[in-house]
Each structure stands twice: as C-alpha cells, then as structure tokens.
Amino acid sequence: MLAAKTFFETPSEQLTPRMEEDFFTSLMTRNKTYKTTFHDRFSDINPYLLEYLQHHAPPAPRILDVGVSSGISTVELYDDLRQGGLEVEILGTDILIDALLVRVFPKCHALVEPSGFPLRFDLPLVTMKPWVTRKDYYNGLFILRKFVNALFTRRVHRILRNPDNAGISEVKLVTPRALAKAGITMCTDDISRYNSAFEAKFDFVRAANVLNNGYFSHTVLSTMIANIGRYLRRPHGSLFVVRTHEDRANHGTLFRRGDDKHFEVVHRVGSGSEIEDVVLRAEIPEK
Numbered sequence: 001m002l003a004a005k006t007f008f009e010t011p012s013e014q015l016t017p018r019m020e021e022d023f024f025t026s027l028m029t030r031n032k033t034y035k036t037t038f039h040d041r042f043s044d045i046n047p048y049l050l051e052y053l054q055h056h057a058p059p060a061p062r063i064l065d066v067g068v069s070s071g072i073s074t075v076e077l078y079d080d081l082r083q084g085g086l087e088v089e090i091l092g093t094d095i096l097i098d099a100l101l102v103r104v105f106p107k108c109h110a111l112v113e114p115s116g117f118p119l120r121f122d123l124p125l126v127t128m129k130p131w132v133t134r135k136d137y138y139n140g141l142f143i144l145r146k147f148v149n150a151l152f153t154r155r156v157h158r159i160l161r162n163p164d165n166a167g168i169s170e171v172k173l174v175t176p177r178a179l180a181k182a183g184i185t186m187c188t189d190d191i192s193r194y195n196s197a198f199e200a201k202f203d204f205v206r207a208a209n210v211l212n213n214g215y216f217s218h219t220v221l222s223t224m225i226a227n228i229g230r231y232l233r234r235p236h237g238s239l240f241v242v243r244t245h246e247d248r249a250n251h252g253t254l255f256r257r258g259d260d261k262h263f264e265v266v267h268r269v270g271s272g273s274e275i276e277d278v279v280l281r282a283e284i285p286e287k
C-alpha cells in the first residue's frame, strides 16, 4: 500500500492507474462507505449514455456525478461524451473531497477528514488503515492498530486546534486528472441534504456505486432520490443509477422524470438497479 504522503507528493504524470486505484480503494470515510473505484468501470455503458444524451439532452448538457470518489470514472465519462461531440460540463460531488495530511511526529503522518476522522496513518516503514479487521484479532495486530489509532488521533486533534500549524497540508482526494480538466468541477456535497444551489441545474445525474442498499436505509435513499429529482431540469432530465458487482458486471437503470412527481424507467442495463423500486416510489417535491 502506498503511503498517503508519497501519494500526494508523486507528480501526477507518474501516478499510474493502479496506484490511484489502490490508494483510493483503501480509504473508508466516516459514514463507513469506501472510496472504492477502478478504471474502465463503465466502458460498456458510456456509449449508450452518449447516444441517449445526443437525442434527449441539449448539445452542451450539464451533468451532476454524485459520489465520485477519486473522480476516475468522472474523467472517463467526460472524455467519452466529449469525444462523442457533446460539449458536456460535469460537476462531481462527494461527501469527502477535502482532507488534511497532518505531520503528527517526525516521519509520521495522518491523513484525516477535516473533522479529524482518520483515513490513513503513515509510519516510517509502513502505512496502515486505522480500523481493526477480523484478521487483526488472529495475528495480534489489533493491539498495534488500536495503539497507533489512539496516539495519532489524539495528536491530530491537538494539532488541528491551531489551523496555522505548519504540519497541516490541505489535500484533495481526487485524481489530479479530474482537477486538470476545464469542464470538470469537484466539490463537497452530501446527497442526503438538499442543496438549493443545484435546483433544476442539471440535464443528467449519474449515481454510480453510491445509492446502494448496503450503504443506506430506504428512508435515506428516498430522501436522496427526491433531492436529485429536484436538481434535474425538465422536461428531459434523467438519472442513471448503477452498481458494479463483484464480477465487475454493471447493473443499472436509466430513469427520467415522468409526471411531475415521479421517475419512470427508460432503460435497464444487466438486471437493473437494485433500488429501482425505491426510485419509482420516491416523490419529488415541487419547488
């Protein structure tokens, strides 16, 4: 596993897709979702989306990609749609984009959320995940992990009390390739909280590997769907919900806002979205 400090200090042209995948996939956020991601995840689906948007969206569609993680698949969607002739602009959002790399001791760093929640600890010879795994209880590693977690986290909180501390560096948990594209913007946003700045601003929303039954209750998912519904322009706004299974097959559903308050199904990929029923039941409030 690559140390967090090494990852952020590596020039972007030297960061390989494998390095990005390994690094982001090993991060678990405070709400217990993983920043799991990998390259070419949607190469089977993007051509269909291109064709759909060519016929059902303006020539310069505004897209919202929620739960982008590292933004690797956002860059790929952007490139595929641009190469297909759409003057697309994408806003990528995630509950965790901005993080802090904190020097806790000489040659020791902690990658943390702005609140101080730990994401990764770099020690002089190893880098470690903060949370204890079942395997740790068999090999005794849980003692070390709990000790490092308690020590580093206490230090981090003390250091963060002084935001001007020279040991704090701001970092973005996003691939530098996304930040370099003029048509892609990344910002922090929680899908479960309505954001009035997004109201009726988007022609298409993609929710890839985030609106999963395993992550959220049906109540939370319904709130998220209702929020997303409000972000879509009418009459053509559409939403694509997809999940990649362990065999790397994608299963998703493309929806559009049907009557004023509900989504309807346009197209299914694989066996469709696992939350299709939640999306169809969700009521989109009027402004």
Ligand SMILES: C[S@@+](CC[C@H](N)C(=O)[O-])C[C@H]1O[C@@H](n2cnc3c(N)ncnc32)[C@H](O)[C@@H]1O
Pocket: 029, 031, 033, 034, 035, 036, 037, 038, 041, 066, 067, 068, 069, 070, 073, 093, 094, 095, 096, 189, 190, 191, 192, 207, 208, 209, 210
């Ligand atoms: C598995 S990754 C999906 C990455 C990317 N969309 C893909 O499919 O390759 C899930 C992402 O959703 C984000 N996430 C979890 N809860 C969220 C919320 N309430 N609002 C916004 N993003 C959230 C996580 O931080 C994580 O980066």
